[in-house]
Amino acid sequence: MRALAVVPFDLPQKLAQRPFAVTDARDLGRTVAFLLDEWTAGRRAWRAGWDVMQEKTQNVEDVLAGLTTRLAGPKRRIRAPGWALTAASVAGDIISGLGWRPPVRSTALAEMARGVTGDPSRWREMTGITPVSSSNTAGLVAATVQERWFARLYLLKALIFGILVLFWVMSGCIALTVAFDAARRILTDHGFGDALATAVTVATSLMDITIGILIAIRRTCRIGLLAGIGLSLFYMMSAAIMTPGMWVEPLGALVKTGPAIVLMMVGLAVADDR
Known part of the structure; x- marks a missing residue:
């Protein structure tokens, strides 16, 4: 109410x-x-x-x-x-x-x-x-402002976690399916062998899906959020070293990772029920 x-x-x-x-x-x-x-x-x-x-x-x-x-x-x-x-x-x-x-x-x-x-x-x-x-x-x-913040965040909390779950699961599924060749090509273009590029693409995609599942389950949500923040920072640093041109691509794939990290931090802040 x-x-x-x-x-x-x-x-x-x-x-x-x-x-x-x-x-x-x-x-x-x-x-x-x-x-x-x-x-x-x-x-x-x-x-x-x-x-x-x-x-x-x-x-x-x-x-x-x-x-x-x-x-x-x-x-x-x-x-x-x-x-x-x-x-x-x-x-x-x-x-x-x-x-x-x-x-x-x-x-x-x-x-x-x-x-x-x-x-x-x-x-x-x-x-x-x-x-x-x-x-x-x-x-x-x-x-007080605290009460109004809580009231506004109460319904948004479900949306925050729902979006994060979809974000991680869908990104992993897309990389494993329709974007698999494109994701693997980024690695091969930067010196990775075919076998290693395939293994890294599969591994990171499965990690994305696992993080989404961890966030979806209440008992493991905090672990999933922390893992998501860590993996996102790893992606950003790796891209800065290997593919710095991705930072200025028109769709801003890497730039959007920053707001995702902030949203996961918000999730950590409102994760407690009691």
Whole structure:
């Protein structure tokens, strides 16, 4: 919700109108304190079932609007189509199998479609707690530059790693297939024998693919990013010695390696989930 508040996209109308009740963390804390007091007083066998939430149920769009105002999000918004969220949830389910915690999964969409409703009256009567409203809760959300950075990067994180995985896997696959002869010719033109040029081309292509796979898996992501940075620097230094003319070629193949290294550094900076 915080990430959606700072991007210019709204949820599809069907999801945006679903009921949504906010629970303030302080209300949970006060409820736990009440239960501890009851336990301390000796009421060990006492049981109760409560809905701990704000009194007035809103919809998702209202809560999102409050967070947008708090975090200075964009005023002009575009409503995302339903198929885009469905596709994102399918991708999220697949990515979660690699150890990641993607922002959108089918379970999250199913829960949002089901809505968050309840009756907090019994909880209020028994504890004497007046729940904090969603507007007051949103007003207490930190709106510092750190919070806005996190919100903006939260959805971009998946894109950063997705692009890096495609970059490394595709570059290796292209060098092994349609560009194999061209890649091998660069080496043979600079004194490499045919056998050695073939071996180096195959080896570096497989290294590229391996780095992409390492980045795709959560447990090995950091190793893959560090290896990608190291291999990119090696490519740049080798080209500077062997084929300096590649630095000024029209498509700028080597010049683009620098931004790729920076993007991998960004990936290292945001890799942690907790």
